[in-house]
Amino acid sequence: MNEQNNVIRKQPKHTFPKKKVLCLVSNAAQLHGMEVGFFAEEMTRPFFDFINAGYDVDVASPKGGKVVFDGHSNPENPKGAYPNDLISIGFVHHTTFGKWMENTFSIADINVADYDAVCVSGGGAPLINFIDDLELHKLIADFYEAGKITCLICHGTSLLLWTKLSDGTLLADGKTWTGFADSEENMINEMFGMTVNDYTIETEARKNPNTNFEVAGPLEPFAIRDGRLITAQQQHSSFLASQLVIEALSE
Template identity: 30%
Template sequence: MQTKKVLFVLTSANKAANGKITGQWMEEFAAPYYLLSDNGVDITIASPKGGAITVDPLSLQPQFMAPSVERILEDKVALNRLQTTLKLEDMNDADYDAIYYPGGHGPMWDLPQNEKSIALLEAFHNSGRPTALVCHAPAALENVKDVNGQPLVKGKKISAFTNSEEIAGNTTDMVPYMLEDMLIEKGADFVKGPDWLPFSVQDGNLISGQNPASAEFVGRKVLAALGIDIATPQEA
């Protein structure tokens, strides 16, 4: 079987408007990265600016130290890839079978208006290829359109970081808007599970997850959509 290729799109943002350090949430990158790569998927990592990305320091604190995070902190090859991401502008959607956006607050600041990101998301989704995002990364869908020129999320089931999680986490000053509100305003059928527990949803080829704990389940749905079979544990 031909090797499947997945494009990971990361954020180049490293500060929120309030000046606090933000960036990529490590578990949301690491969990799908290992899930896919361990199952034979070839991963390319790109970001708007290319080069080194910033990992949100909070995501490396002990309370967020998921097994995938522990693993990547000992993985010099993977860590080097986060320091040498390719430029998003140079990516050709035809080279990949699926696209995945991990979250963190960073994606809310540099991806919604990024024309290349918008074009890639439209190309993947409108051609029926798996298009996956988790936590705050669905902000990248804000200006993405379907083949009829309507918001891509309109009428589709989608999950993302919820208002209640943003409030409970005391991070409302880290975002330009409440993500749940934006998606609903765009016409999405917003679905969610209990705060902080794994929850993901698939509507056609659009795959989304609610929070960091959901990243592995998003990765599993991507594998399934690519025709790669692994055991799927029950999720909340």
Template identity: 30%
Template sequence: MPTRILDVVTNVGHYDDPEHRTGLWLSELTHAWKIFEDSGFEQTLVSPDGGAVPLEPRSLKFPNYDKTAKAWRADPARMSLLEGTRAPADVDPADYDAIFFTGGHAVMYDFLDNPGLQGITREIYERGGVVASVCHGYCGLLNTRLSDGSYLIAGKKMTGFAWQEEVLARVNSLVPYNAEQLAKERGALYEKARLPFVSYTVVDGNLVTGQNPGSAKETAEKVAALL
């Protein structure tokens, strides 16, 4: 059986203020997708509601818009994958060896409390599969509990988009909560790079997390190494 990875993407297209658009940070998907594809892994896209995935406008501008993102947008077959993602109810966790949560500020809204995604994550994690996230993707882990009722991230070393980076990105007044602080409140042993926006990843057992968009490739490489 081939190794299979479930890539999680968002359905949300704007902040609380509809004038401020957001969505999937495309390179966080495309960097990881290429690593997994080159490793021979099969991949499936899932989103909290299923269906279409909006793209974060800022991820489509230099320097964030790199060759992997451009190649994806130029490929109708790849773009069609973002129009018809699966819903959690259509996914059997037993079919997957890993789950990888992508980011973009949009995920702060629909990853945090999705029971379907939480159930899939719990099952994969508890049987020793890999649970991974990059950037804001860790919002999908913040409220996920294990079968014993404890938070999955409690006592685990991890990282994710830092509050300092929210401030530097000038969206700290737009985001619905401080994800870094919430991770710490859940008992996570949160870490971050000494400098913002540089690649930084943390591995704790079968939990792999990356801090920011620049960490997607390194995070995926570490997931692939575990698998």
């Protein structure tokens, strides 16, 4: 057998056009008496990938100011489930980036024209904070209608349940997209021994006859790009989301 046949060579693209991306996370909220925030990896992994692509990246939240990781996703929480999330640990201990957790930009200070893409993280707080935030809905619509890449991850995709374009139609209408699945919600409910969320993205999305909502198996990496809209099912899909954003921005 020719050993040369076993040689694999890989030379991926390593230079990308200069771009600027807004990573958007939720402010903290109360859920069943617990403080919840955003899922660590769903912001820090795309952030890491964007920085490695040479992009400028800002972190914002609807109200600005301090933001927190969900305790479940915080790698430095002894009771958390992701102690090996080295990227999130590195982010919070970085001399510059870690300080952003204490003082994020407010969406009121964001000029859509300054950015090429927006990437919204999920977590425990978005289902609580995003539903009635009309300013946030408008910001997402403005990004999309300005021709910007619009990326939503996990519970961040809940924005597609409510975000309306300037003509009054839902951004999700006519789109194929994904988000946190009911099968995954059921896993969370079993973990906590209660119904954690009052409503779920999948159930609500399937009530819209004008949209196409898809999911993979529970906790399987899965992401979809439909034109300028990129969605990812959950935290295990964060790296797929950032890959799709970088591909889209390289076109």
